Amino acid sequence: MPVTDVKAESEALVLSGVHKHFVSGGRTVEALRGVDLVLPRRKITGLIGPDGAGKTTLMRLIAGLLKPDDGQITVLGIDAVRDPLSVQARIGYMPQRFGLYEDLTVAENLALYADLQGVTRNERSSRNEELLAMTGLGPFMHRLAGHLSGGMKQKLGLACTLLRPPPLLLLDEPTVGVDPVSRRELWTIVYRLIETHGMSLLLSTAYLDEAERCAEVILLHEGKVLGQGSPKSFSRHLEGRVFRVRRQQGKRRHLQIALQRNENVVDAVIDRNGVRTILADGKTPPFLPDSDWRAIRPRFEDAFIERLNRTKTGNTARPIPKLDHRRAANVPVITVSGLTRRFGAFYAVRGIDFEVQRGEIFGLLGANGAGKSTTFRMLCGLLPPTDGQLSVAGVNLRRAASTARARIGYMAQRFSLYGDLSVQQNLLFFARSYGLRGQRQRARIDWALQDFRLEDFQHANGRELSLGYKQRLAMACALLHEPEILFLDEPTSGVDPLERRAFWARINALADSGVTIMVTTHFMDEAEYCDRLVIMAQGGILMSGTPQAIRQRAVTPQHPNPSMEDAFIALTQPDSSAVSHA
Known part of the structure; x- marks a missing residue:
């Protein structure tokens, strides 16, 4: 093992002058540019940055899976550039897509990874007992990994x-x-690891409220470290x-849009x-009729947005022309009655009823496995219901699903376009699929490239895009x-807050133009953008109403102003007392 200096051995991780570039789509991408950082031992350090900042590249370099173009990386006193195998033998690394074997059971996955990591037979019993107690996977040892919910898969990957x-x-x-309940459970596991095993932990996340849980935060942007310190210091x-x-x-x-357009305002989000x-430095609150301004405590997300603000981060979408006001009348365009979907003896959706009005933003919430995606697929005509009535855009989906599909747009939970086709080729393929031809086809493709700012990437293959651009x-x-x-x-899953703001600015504009929006999300702050919500649990509807009404259901003397995440957890997990104080 190479000799290292005393400082390197006293820290969990030291990077000095690290550079890394890639060639993608004929372009050179500088993923990391002169990164210097020190990771303290026995603490949780958050790695935060917008999409494409270089977070995953940095993780892979630390894990010895990539080599830097220049610079030094010392991990637990080991030179990771010269001796990556020694680093890999000492660290744990869980990538974004952890390689679970979905045709194996929970127990078989654990046994396979124990073999790969050289865990002896004598050690396995005690390790499995601790990990199963920590993750709550004990009752599911004989279930196939592919049949686990998203949150349970993440916990199995961590185990x-x-x-x-x-x-x-x-x-x-x-x-x-991962749904809010599973997210808090994962953080409980993380805290326990620090307490019981004295681990050092580097965690990247797209949820900026999670930065508040870290002892230190490293802010990465365009391959450079913009700062490191406690969340409050930012x-x-x-x-x-x-x-x-x-x-x-x-x-x-509408209040949000008015604030975003004011030159005194750096950022405005529904909360x-x-x-x-957030006001610009040295500016005073602008005059808005009948508005009430109350100063509140700043949080890390405020600092993140202010630091990386792109002049007007939230209002990046171009105006969309208003539809005829008669089309935008308050009439139901989605009607669901007794909707049921059964897979064998298992009911994924059980007898649900609701209506969605034209121009409404309607949210469908629930924990992983609650039946949201199954409901979505039935509404889009992609999955036939077992029972019940379903009308979309005035069309009975049980009789004319193809007619209804021509009048709807669908954005899947995971990037579902063609990775081997360029951006322009994907647009052309979908334009033809929707029956667009000639001048109209060319006009709509030009609109998409310009309005979504994809001109510079039109010849890049879909798989080469960052997550934010894939979602665009x-x-x-x-x-x-x-x-x-x-x-x-779940259109913004894994997308950074800057892209989420641009995304929701467009959604708001579409709704105001008369387009009906139906959305599922695990970001509870995004649920606040909905006009009405339905919360599903075990295939049924637990409750419905406006965001304000649902939050009101969770009010207690101890927590008079719960957030939407607090309300979601309190109402779906009545025995939980975990309510945030942010």
Whole structure:
């Protein structure tokens, strides 16, 4: 093993002058540019940055899976550039897509990874007992991994990574696509690892509220470290500049748009009963009729957005022309009655009823496995119901699913476009699929490239795009034929807050133009953008109403102003007392 200096051995990780570039689509991408950082031992350090910042590249370099173009990487006192195998023998690394074997059971996956990590037969019993107690997977040992919910898969991946407890653990966005209940359970596991095993932990995440849980945060942007320190150290300078703005009349999203357009405002997002607003340095609150401004405590996300603000981060979508007001009348365009879907003896969806009005943003929430995606697939005509009535855009889906599909746009939970086709070829394929021809086809493709800012990537293959740009392309394809109804299945999963703001600015504009939006999401702050919500549990509807009404259901004397995530957990897990105080 190479000799290292005393400082390198006293820290879990030291990087100095690290550079890494890739060639993609004929372009040279500088993934990391002169990165210097030190990771403390026995603490949770968050790796935060927008999509394409270089987080995954950094993780892979630390794990010895890539070599830097230049610079030094010392991991647990080992030179990772010269001796990557020694590093890999000592650390744990759980990538974004952990390699579970879905045709094997939970027990078989654990046994396979124990073999791969050289865990002896004598050690396995005690390790499995601890890991199963920690993850709650004990009752599911004989279930196939492919039949687990998203949250349970993540917990199984973490258990497989921890069969031999490492002194340094790398987790690359472990909570992406995981419901709020499972997300909090994963964090409980993380805290326990630090307490019981004294691990050092580097965790990247797209959820900026998770940064608040870390002892330190590393902010990465465009391959450079912009800062490292406690979460509070990033937001301290925003004291007195963050407000919750309320107005008695009108929709919160219209107040948000008015604030975003004001030159004194850096950022404005819907938050609980108002709009969370950050003022530019030295600016005073702008005058808005009937508005109430209350100063609130800044959080890490405020500092993140202010630091990386792109002039007007939220309002990046171009205006969309209003539809005829008669089409935008308050009439139901989706009607569901007694909708049921059974797989053998298992009921994925059981007798649900609801209506969605034209121009409404309607949210479908629930824990992993609640039946949301199954409901979505039936609404889109992709899966026939077992029983019940289903009408979309005035068409009975049980009789004329293809007619209804021509009037809807669908954006799947996972990137579902063609990775081997370029951006332009994907757009052309979907334009033809929707029956667009000639001048109209050319006009709509030009619109998509310009409006979603894809011109510079039109010749890049789909798989080469960052996640944020993949989501832009997927949404552009879904909107090519100007659908009346847009179905969005967890469309911002894993996307950074800057892209999420741009995404929701477009959704708001589409809804105001008369397009009906139906969306599922695990980001509870995004649920606040919905006009109405349905929360599903075990295939049925647990409750429905406006975001304000649902939050009101969770109010207690101890927690008079719960967040949507607090409300979701309190209402779906009545025995839980985990309510945040942010």
